[in-house]
Amino acid sequence: MAQKIKLSTIAEALNVSTATVSLALRDSPLVADATRERIKEHARTIGYIYNRRAASLRTSRSGIVGVVVHDIMNPFFAEILRSIESELDRSRQTFLLSNHYDQLEKQRTFIDTLLQLGADGVIMSPAIGTPAADIQLAEANGLPAVLIARSVEDADVPVFRGDDAYGIGLATNHLISLGHRRIAMIGGTDQTSTGRDRYRGYVMAMEAAGLPVETRWRIPGPRTKQAGFEASQQFLALKDKPTAAVCWNDLVAIGLMNGIARAGLVPGVDVSVTGYDDLEEAAIATPALTTVWNGQREVGRRAARTLLDRLNGVEVHGGQELIRPELHVRQSTGKPVER
Amino acid sequence: MAQKIKLSTIAEALNVSTATVSLALRDSPLVADATRERIKEHARTIGYIYNRRAASLRTSRSGIVGVVVHDIMNPFFAEILRSIESELDRSRQTFLLSNHYDQLEKQRTFIDTLLQLGADGVIMSPAIGTPAADIQLAEANGLPAVLIARSVEDADVPVFRGDDAYGIGLATNHLISLGHRRIAMIGGTDQTSTGRDRYRGYVMAMEAAGLPVETRWRIPGPRTKQAGFEASQQFLALKDKPTAAVCWNDLVAIGLMNGIARAGLVPGVDVSVTGYDDLEEAAIATPALTTVWNGQREVGRRAARTLLDRLNGVEVHGGQELIRPELHVRQSTGKPVER
């Protein structure tokens, strides 16, 4: 690798100042057209590489936006990420991705890295137990934050998430209207705002219909296909086995249906199952999954836009913005069959 | 946000030089223990944030490693990424992730960003059509590269991937040994080294067993669950319908099985299906999928280690390193049933 090419290399070769080169490369109208073209042409031919670290040290804007979620491999987040990506792409921000796997320490390390790199902002689905102080620390050091999927109490930043209580109510009421009276709730945890809201939505719907809510019908925990698959055993062994299951998300629902099928029962007939999120996969599952669309693309798009607005100095108010979910009925739910 | 805290803030407060502070914070043995502790303690209490841009401008090491793959949401890559992540984590490198969706332009933009940020290295699954020159450009500008999953002709860098011809041979031979004679190959493309190798492995196994290879039994293209699902129609309408299908990967296989089930046939009985990759999902599919373990974790781990070696100045030789796949037999394959 030859001598490093920098602004001054170009400046010397063309007999102009580095200031002129700098301005020309950034298409400043201050530079005469001819000069600008000459400079850009030369930069291209000698293979000049812009040094963003140097620029950012000077300007204190880095062009980096951090995104941290529980797990990027989870298709729910994957769909959100895709829409954040496409939104950010057009603004020429680089996005730095990370998982925290719900470990506060990992999340802190990532935020620290962003601060060190002088990132312009962060979009995060906060790890379980994130204190408001962690977010305030970021904000206080010039790293504006926008939350997705989960909220953090007392953190005065914008939050975009689905209306979980309402959404799970749609699924529960759908089952009730089909005639189900014993309905289980599988998966989720009380440690997240989402978990609490969904359970509350389920209980409210049951009670509004005058149906009993048995604590043993709740199997908390599962959030993955594998865990849903394993939960099927517990579900099938339940005394007064429910005829339907409201699942935490599509992954749990699909796993549960696989487990039910493995046990020789027919999901959608012997047991009605609802999912949540409406992943691409829901429509091609067997049977096709009745589920609640959770507005992933919308969440990602609005979170990204809001952050970009903040970066551009637009005044943005904190607080939750709830996306309204929709029920998508398919083949995994039907009238109850008693055997 | 108050006055920005920097090295000199600490130096002035404690009446030492910035050099001493800099050394102390990086645990240099050159600094007396007492001084070091005093400095670190003070840095902590006033909330000092290390400015990596400034440091990296000076040292020309950034602590950033780029990783770019076709699609991080694809579980095959997801598993590779997880192992890269855990390997990189212990070396305190930050990793910058990106998708290129097989678009050369996106890949180029990403590599360019890495160069501008002064990244230390890149691990990539090259986009279809990546010329060796793209990789040489990176290397020439001080960005060492390591390839995963696909190779690029004439690029003299380390490559880690599975032995695809051998692996698909395992699946094909398994079906042949069960008595299948008409075997389809679903998915994949001739535009990637992986695609060519897998098709070659299938053809070789068929010919070695003296079986005919009909071009209409090949349905190229599908690489996703959705596409596999859609391909089932074409497959089921085939003249002399094959009794088994070797699929490009687990996603295609699961999609295909869903499509077969939707048509009223029983996958694993009426049609035997094999996958490729052995994703976590393969074991809980219905029926459980017979597939070929493709060594994702191994690929990620070794690619990351090799890159870290290069960063530490260890001499590394270019060229392919093939991970040997293994057949995992489950319920989706059985003796042929003629109707």
Place this chain on the structure above:
DNA sequence: CTGAAAGCGCTTACAG
């Protein structure tokens, strides 16, 4: 429209 000079916040020889 263009140039000379200062400065962003670190680290690294070098001197003591």
Place this chain on the structure above:
DNA sequence: CTGAAAGCGCTTACAG
């Protein structure tokens, strides 16, 4: 063991 000074490669007032 510690300090004074130069320099990494940009951008930004300021002057002309």
